Amino acid sequence: MQKINKGLDLHSSELLLVLDNISEYAIQKSRKGYIPLFNFALKEIIHLMDAKAGNIRLFDTSIKKLLLLTSYGTSRKYRKMKSAIGVGESIAGYVFKTGKIYFSENLKTNHLYAFPELALKENINSLVCIPLLTREKKFGVLSIYYPEQRKFIKEEMNFFSILGTFLSTFLSYQTAQYQLHQIYINIATILINILEEKDKYMKSHSERVKKIALKIAIKMKLPKDKIQIILDFGILHDIGKFNIDNSILNKPGPLNRDEWEIIKKHPLDGARIISPIEEYIKDISFVKYHHEKINGNGYPAKLKGAQIPVLARIFTVADAFEAMISDRPYRKALSPEQIKKELIKNAGKQFDETIVNITLDLMNSEELNEFIQPLTGSMRNN
Numbered sequence: 001m002q003k004i005n006k007g008l009d010l011h012s013s014e015l016l017l018v019l020d021n022i023s024e025y026a027i028q029k030s031r032k033g034y035i036p037l038f039n040f041a042l043k044e045i046i047h048l049m050d051a052k053a054g055n056i057r058l059f060d061t062s063i064k065k066l067l068l069l070t071s072y073g074t075s076r077k078y079r080k081m082k083s084a085i086g087v088g089e090s091i092a093g094y095v096f097k098t099g100k101i102y103f104s105e106n107l108k109t110n111h112l113y114a115f116p117e118l119a120l121k122e123n124i125n126s127l128v129c130i131p132l133l134t135r136e137k138k139f140g141v142l143s144i145y146y147p148e149q150r151k152f153i154k155e156e157m158n159f160f161s162i163l164g165t166f167l168s169t170f171l172s173y174q175t176a177q178y179q180l181h182q183i184y185i186n187i188a189t190i191l192i193n194i195l196e197e198k199d200k201y202m203k204s205h206s207e208r209v210k211k212i213a214l215k216i217a218i219k220m221k222l223p224k225d226k227i228q229i230i231l232d233f234g235i236l237h238d239i240g241k242f243n244i245d246n247s248i249l250n251k252p253g254p255l256n257r258d259e260w261e262i263i264k265k266h267p268l269d270g271a272r273i274i275s276p277i278e279e280y281i282k283d284i285s286f287v288k289y290h291h292e293k294i295n296g297n298g299y300p301a302k303l304k305g306a307q308i309p310v311l312a313r314i315f316t317v318a319d320a321f322e323a324m325i326s327d328r329p330y331r332k333a334l335s336p337e338q339i340k341k342e343l344i345k346n347a348g349k350q351f352d353e354t355i356v357n358i359t360l361d362l363m364n365s366e367e368l369n370e371f372i373q374p375l376t377g378s379m380r381n382n
């Protein structure tokens with residue numbers, strides 16, 4: 001891509017191209033949060049506008065300072081000396097305070113700029129500083145530094161203004177997403193508390209299954225977002241049992257057919273309970289599908305093979321593993337060798353073969369030992 005050397009050589013089409021690049025990056029990487037986008041945007045702007053350096057600061061509400069989030073083209077000494085700036089301090093602090101874009105054509109004579117000698121050493125002679133804010137919130141500032149004293153033309157000023165609005169909108173969106181996610185976690189916590197009220201064994205069982213599923217998922221090198229779903233919501237896999245009477249859940253003997261039919265409703269009941277958040281957290285479908293079998297003989301949907309979401313396949317194995325390591329009123333916990341035999345026997349029938357192999361690896365490397373100990377409980381694997 002062609003570089004833009006002088007303000008007077010600027011073309012609107014080139015500036016639009018920068019915005020287009022940044023927008024495309026934002027669309028593709030929005031799940032990764034704002035830091036990668038800001039790194040990318042900063043490098044793009046500096047490169048294309050032939051600037052010397054730049055940085056982005058965000059306001060930290062706890063210490064009331066503008067902290068350096070990302071910096072490009074500056075020295076370590078500069079980053080250390082200017083890692084935190086107070087509101088109103090230097091140009092960045094002034095721009096944050098006023099909420100107005102600021103251009104300085106000659107930093108040597110600028111009375112607002114703190115440490116002008118440092119700027120000279122860094123070969124910085126002019127700058128533009130853009131507030132990152134929306135109508136509701138001030139987020140921080142973006143600064144772009146140039147090696148030469150220079151004038152800023154109208155196209156550049158408009159460009160920086162649009163750029164500031166764009167980055168602020170993205171920050172606002174990310175903040176809203178984060179807050180929404182926290183709300184979901186709070187909802188999950190409420191549901192977990194309901195579970196605990198229902199039956200203390202159910203909570204400890206659910207927690208162990210979650211931890212086992214987590215070990216399997218990490219060993220499988222699943223993407224971070226899927227692992228996060230297990231961490232945040234894994235404990236909810238049996239939330240549908242909320243509806244089942246304790247006399248059935250804790251029956252000290254085999255269940256009759258009617259009781260089994262009641263037990264088999266819990267994945268659908270669970271899916272209904274979590275349906276308000278399902279639209280936003282699509283991988284939470286493991287609540288609905290954690291009793292499907294790889295050969296299609298499970299419930300409730302009789303899904304087969306890869307039709308079953310990977311998290312559901314993991315929970316099926318983790319759930320069964322947890323059941324086998326637990327004492328029951330009618331049987332003792334199985335030994336590790338018996339568990340391995342059961343897993344191998346059911347690989348390709350009830351369980352995903354790959355996940356069985358991963359679980360066997362975890363057992364052989366003693367990574368599941370913390371779970372393999374005599375437990376007293378009354379939950380069954382259902």
Ligand SMILES: [Fe+2]
Pocket residue numbers: 237238266290291319382
């Ligand atoms: Fe279940």
